[in-house]
Amino acid sequence: METYLQGIGVSPGIALAAALRFSHDAYDVPQYTITDLAAEQRRLNEAIEATRSDLNSIYNHTVEGLGKTHAEIFRAHIMILDDVALREDIAHQLEIEQHNVEFILHNLAKRYVQAMSQIDDPRFRERTADMLDVVDRLLRHLLAAERPNLRHLERTSVIIARDLTPSDTASMDITKAIGLAVEAGSVTSHSAILARALEIPAVVGIPNVFETVPAGATVIVDGTAGQIIINPEAATIARYEKARQTLALRQRKLLQTSAKGPALTSDGVEVELCANIELPFEIEHSLRVNAHGIGLYRTEYLFINRDTLPNEEEQYEAYAHVVRSLAPLPVTLRTIDIGGDKFIAHLQMLKEDNPQLGWRAVRFCLARPDIFKTQLRAMLRASIHGNLRIMFPMISGIEELRQVKTIVNEVRHELDQKNIEYNPTIQIGSMIEVPSAVALADLLAEECDFFSLGTNDLIQYLLAVDRVNEKIAHLYQPTHPAVLRMIHTAAEAARAAGISCSICGEMAGDPLYTELLLGLGISSLSMAPVSIPLVRSGISRISFKDAQAFAVQVLQMHTATEIKELITQRYQLREEAGENGSDACVNPILE
Numbered sequence: 094m095e096t097y098l099q100g101i102g103v104s105p106g107i108a109l110a111a112a113l114r115f116s117h118d119a120y121d122v123p124q125y126t127i128t129d130l131a132a133e134q135r136r137l138n139e140a141i142e143a144t145r146s147d148l149n150s151i152y153n154h155t156v157e158g159l160g161k162t163h164a165e166i167f168r169a170h171i172m173i174l175d176d177v178a179l180r181e182d183i184a185h186q187l188e189i190e191q192h193n194v195e196f197i198l199h200n201l202a203k204r205y206v207q208a209m210s211q212i213d214d215p216r217f218r219e220r221t222a223d224m225l226d227v228v229d230r231l232l233r234h235l236l237a238a239e240r241p242n243l244r245h246l247e248r249t250s251v252i253i254a255r256d257l258t259p260s261d262t263a264s265m266d267i268t269k270a271i272g273l274a275v276e277a278g279s280v281t282s283h284s285a286i287l288a289r290a291l292e293i294p295a296v297v298g299i300p301n302v303f304e305t306v307p308a309g310a311t312v313i314v315d316g317t318a319g320q321i322i323i324n325p326e327a328a329t330i331a332r333y334e335k336a337r338q339t340l341a342l343r344q345r346k347l348l349q350t351s352a353k354g355p356a357l358t359s360d361g362v363e364v365e366l367c368a369n370i371e372l373p374f375e376i377e378h379s380l381r382v383n384a385h386g387i388g389l390y391r392t393e394y395l396f397i398n399r400d401t402l403p404n405e406e407e408q409y410e411a412y413a414h415v416v417r418s419l420a421p422l423p424v425t426l427r428t429i430d431i432g433g434d435k436f437i438a439h440l441q442m443l444k445e446d447n448p449q450l451g452w453r454a455v456r457f458c459l460a461r462p463d464i465f466k467t468q469l470r471a472m473l474r475a476s477i478h479g480n481l482r483i484m485f486p487m488i489s490g491i492e493e494l495r496q497v498k499t500i501v502n503e504v505r506h507e508l509d510q511k512n513i514e515y516n517p518t519i520q521i522g523s524m525i526e527v528p529s530a531v532a533l534a535d536l537l538a539e540e541c542d543f544f545s546l547g548t549n550d551l552i553q554y555l556l557a558v559d560r561v562n563e564k565i566a567h568l569y570q571p572t573h574p575a576v577l578r579m580i581h582t583a584a585e586a587a588r589a590a591g592i593s594c595s596i597c598g599e600m601a602g603d604p605l606y607t608e609l610l611l612g613l614g615i616s617s618l619s620m621a622p623v624s625i626p627l628v629r630s631g632i633s634r635i636s637f638k639d640a641q642a643f644a645v646q647v648l649q650m651h652t653a654t655e656i657k658e659l660i661t662q663r664y665q666l667r668e669e670a671g672e673n674g675s676d677a678c679v680n681p682i683l684e
């Protein structure tokens with residue numbers, strides 16, 4: 094029997110394939126009785142030697158890339174590996190239990206964690222994490238298992254998961270993974286953002302999806318309606334197949350009408366439409382839709398899914414490539430924003446209780462000037478190839494902005510001394526995504542060249558709604574009056590200081606909000622390349638004068654729901670009156 098499950102549609106389109114269940118706890122540790130104790134001890138010794146060799150090579154890479162101090166952690170891991178007490182414990186348990194060594198090791202680790210969690214000292218938490226990391230490596234050698242990933246898939250699949258990290262999504266084999274159905278997440282979680290970038294239909298926030306969908310079951314993902322259908326009947330499949338073709342045709346039509354040149358409102362006001370990119374192939378997508386530049390390059394994606402940091406040369410090549418490909422159009426490189434829901438395994442970032450409020454973005458970079466300076470050097474060097482701007486994520490006040498600018502100046506000075514060229518008039522911008530930055534927008538605007546509003550985080554921090562938590566996704570309201578006031582305040586401060594103010598959060602790519610954002614004083618929008626044609630076509634039906642009057646009206650309103658209803662009504666009226674109808678935003682299945 095076919096079953097419908099509802100979630101949140103985060104990447105439009107329709108996909109149909111067999112379900113592939115993906116989980117991070119995919120490696121099951123087997124339990125069996127052994128008869129040859131010596132053979133089991135040998136297996137353990139081999140795993141220890143293989144782990145030692147891994148750790149030595151990571152140590153050497155890290156020394157090369159970051160220097161000895163940062164590599165020390167891997168020496169510490171080798172010491173854990175050589176810990177006599179650990180080996181004696183394993184040998185002892187082997188003898189008593191007569192079970193396979195991975196089972197013994199797994200249980201011992203659990204017991205250590207339990208014991209260490211009783212000790213009220215943060216250093217023990219770090220040691221526990223280190224110990225678990227070593228045990229994890231040992232277990233993988235014993236089980237000959239890799240970290241679970243979606244890199245190589247055997248057949249076309251819909252991925253079913255409890256959670257997908259941004260690194261899972263970024264490394265996915267997109268020739269085979271054609272749809273996503275996930276329990277965790279919301280519209281602005283980074284996996285959802287990536288699904289849109291990859292143009293893979295995706296639904297998140299589906300309760301118990303992992304428990305409900307059996308492996309291999311046929312699944313339809315309707316990313317437009319936010320629904321999945323398990324074991325669809327023949328008639329349902331036929332209906333969705335037709336809808337898929339209709340959507341593809343509409344998208345092609347929109348693309349054809351996505352002209353080169355400026356995007357103009359009906360009364361001739363120009364709006365800049367830039368692309369957000371994460372992965373290199375998106376440069377091509379941005380050019381295909383005639384983006385006016387790259388408004389946000391999330392450079393942290395160069396750092397994830399690998400065992401070592403990218404060195405200066407590798408980063409320089411990557412940045413120079415984007416800048417050259419887009420020249421003379423502007424390319425805004427954001428310095429790494431790791432932490433939050435994006436972690437880099439080899440940097441030993443510990444799991445935090447409140448990662449969104451934790452060691453993230455510039456906070457991380459200011460604590461690791463070595464990594465930060467390497468990135469800035471690569472960016473500055475790449476600036477000679479076109480129109481490159483640098484922007485900093487999660488600036489929360491003047492001191493932070495000054496600190497990062499001081500480091501930029503130090504790097505410039507170092508380059509000057511070595512006679513290495515860069516653009517001396519390079520623009521430096523601040524993301525406005527922490528409420529305190531809005532409160533200080535007038536002051537920040539005096540000390541930087543441009544603002545880019547990160548509404549994804551701004552909404553999260555302003556409304557105290559974790560952007561990746563599906564349970565409170567309904568409280569994540571872009572039309573909340575407080576959010577709109579913040580956008581207006583930041584835009585006004587930028588206007589008064591004579592600097593530009595764009596939006597690069599997901600609100601920018603939803604045509605529902607375009608009129609209101611223009612009216613609030615935003616003249617540049619940056620979004621997933623796939624959204625540009627639709628937003629561009631919507632802009633041609635908006636009168637800027639009306640948008641300004643409309644924003645004044647909306648700023649007087651009291652609730653998110655009323656505002657959402659009103660903007661939806663106006664959008665529908667405009668689209669119905671327009672030539673293309675409401676195109677790809679309407680789900681053909683509902684027609």
Ligand code: PEP
Nearest residue numbers: 526547548549550597598
């Ligand atoms: C934002 O917060 O709106 C933003 C664009 O940055 P990210 O989604 O990468 O946090």
Ligand code: MG
Nearest residue numbers: 526547549550
């Ligand atoms: Mg952000």
